[in-house]
Amino acid sequence: MTMLLNLIYTVVGATLVLIGANKLTDGSVGLAKRFGIPELVIGLTVVAFGTSLPEFIVSLLAGIRNDVASSALSISNVVGSNLFNTLVIAGVSAVFCPIAISRSTVNKDIPLCILASTVLMALALDDIVSGGSERFLTRGDGVALLAFFIIFMSYSLGLAKHRSRREAENGEVEAVAPDDTAEMPMSGLRIALYIVLGLAGLLGGGQLFVNGACGVAREAGVSEAVIGLTLVAGGTSLPELATSIVAARKGQSALAIGNVVGSNLFNIFWILGACSCIMPLPVTGLTPLDFLMLLGSSVCFWLFSRTSYRLARWEGALMASAYVVYIIWLIY
Numbered sequence: 001m002t003m004l005l006n007l008i009y010t011v012v013g014a015t016l017v018l019i020g021a022n023k024l025t026d027g028s029v030g031l032a033k034r035f036g037i038p039e040l041v042i043g044l045t046v047v048a049f050g051t052s053l054p055e056f057i058v059s060l061l062a063g064i065r066n067d068v069a070s071s072a073l074s075i076s077n078v079v080g081s082n083l084f085n086t087l088v089i090a091g092v093s094a095v096f097c098p099i100a101i102s103r104s105t106v107n108k109d110i111p112l113c114i115l116a117s118t119v120l121m122a123l124a125l126d127d128i129v130s131g132g133s134e135r136f137l138t139r140g141d142g143v144a145l146l147a148f149f150i151i152f153m154s155y156s157l158g159l160a161k162h163r164s165r166r167e168a169e170n171g172e173v174e175a176v177a178p179d180d181t182a183e184m185p186m187s188g189l190r191i192a193l194y195i196v197l198g199l200a201g202l203l204g205g206g207q208l209f210v211n212g213a214c215g216v217a218r219e220a221g222v223s224e225a226v227i228g229l230t231l232v233a234g235g236t237s238l239p240e241l242a243t244s245i246v247a248a249r250k251g252q253s254a255l256a257i258g259n260v261v262g263s264n265l266f267n268i269f270w271i272l273g274a275c276s277c278i279m280p281l282p283v284t285g286l287t288p289l290d291f292l293m294l295l296g297s298s299v300c301f302w303l304f305s306r307t308s309y310r311l312a313r314w315e316g317a318l319m320a321s322a323y324v325v326y327i328i329w330l331i332y
Contacts, residue, residue: 009212020201027194080233094316225285
């Protein structure tokens, strides 16, 4: 009976989180479009922030609970979500429709993901160098991650300002988002309602999800880290999956890739940075191989993107297959 109740908590919580993230993202995008923010920047910031909120809520609530089962979810959720984003979301989106990737994304944005993965691995596994007995993301580590986040946001806002100036000089302002000209702009009241309802769904659903997932792990005798890397990571990454597939099928490749890249950067720099500043996070149940897999997925994404600046169907299929092999190895 307890297992069934925990499963119900998990499903209901995940549903509320996904609905909340969807509404909050819709409201945020509507707000961003009112200010004429370019599509790529919306994907890198507004959409990425909205679709990363499930991971943030789950990791934050898990860390605040301050018990072994919950704490294991905080970091494993982010590592698993980034792996899911890179290998499954980008991969599956490319299988649906080959994705064109701009030179700027290949030369600047994806390398930032490689940097983020490298920094996280260095901070999480610093005991190997120091010889310590326990692994933690300390408050100092959190400050360092937030510093990287500020740099990323400054870069993104600078990109938006540069593109707006260039489009104004070339007389291309009207061509920024041709698909949106036929749509009725979202009203301010609707934007506010979506944001409020989205936050409510995220907070309430996140609490239920953490309670249910931890309960399932305890009842089934499964490692909390494995639960975080698989079930929780996949569940909280569903908004990114839906957003990127829809964007890819509509030909909005900049939004699809910007969503994946921006979400990965938000997950590491913002989520783990903010959560570890609030409370040091133990790196429980994760091995160096998990972090190497995280780094390797970003490098693989970058190498594939450099081939004619597009992600082909076979490359996407190979990335998704690598994730399946990793999950099988993780479980068995």
